[in-house]
Amino acid sequence: MDHELWPSGLRVLVIDNNSSYLKVMEELLIKCSYKVTTYNNVREAMSFIYGNQQTVDLIICDLFFPTEDSLLILQEVTSKFDIPTVIMSSNGDTSTVMKCITNGASDFLIKPLRIEELKNIWQHVFRKQIFEAEHRKCSNAQQHVDHQLSYGAMGITEEATATLDSEIRENNGTVTDIRDLRKSRLSWTMQLHRQFIAAVNSLGADKAVPKKILEIMKVKHLTREQVASHLQKYRLHLRNSTQALHKDDRPSSSGYPNNESSILRTQLNSSSNSLYFDQDGCMEITDYSLPKDDLSSGSECILGERNNYSPECFQDFRWDSDKQGSETTTYIWNFEAE
DNA sequence: CGAGCAATAT
């Protein structure tokens, strides 16, 4: 699969009462570098979904014999959890397909599935994201514009994807969801890192463990492993910088006291080539912001308007480093360096 | 199970 641009790790839940076909599906999906969970039993699958709503990106479900029951399940899943659901069946007559689609299915696939079809399946959750983002944008600022036409059929591609990550992931400058199907790996932006730091600080240096940090951050689709990895790096850099500051009174070799210069040097090093860690992450100053953590999970738009409704505003925000070609991950750092 | 750490992989 393509390296950075493939949504690997997309979490797919497959339901089919035929266990051997489940196995086939699993292999195919793994070849697409998705994460797969399979169930041959609807009840178990449903209880899994109930317990892991935030953990399932897409459901692929066989059309079971009592078609009506399948449709009920379909309705429940799509309405209650808002998880895109694909129906597969060996019987592809039009009325069945129609029923599935009208009951909320994102797609209908004829049963001996080829891997090509599964490769493209992520688009359904991607679409959902885009529509949510667009919808939010409309309800935010504009009351009545003729949207229907504005993003009718395929207008989705260019503009919507360009604004997707900021629209989807940020709410008042607070990151609430990191999922971005164009990228396989998470990028720790300043915002996200600040929330991480806020969580660490509010817990206290000793009690800051990945699981609790994750809870406090309240960022959808962020995993404990990702937090752990970041925490590990964070502590490493923390250790390095304090270590450097400390051994600084004993200059390395020559008879100079040279204190300040080495401090400056270490600070320069850490701020230029690497990260945001020292900027607001310095733990020596411990409780620099205990209170304003979002204990109120709501995080509503109190300030109401961000002026980003029209393309013109974006141009104002454009950095000169903003050459379209380059990847999204990098220019964030330019932003931070300033 | 999960934290923490280093090595290793992508």
Add this chain to the structure above:
DNA sequence: CATATTGCTC
């Protein structure tokens, strides 16, 4: 390069 994963100890 930053992030993810693995393997190990506690």
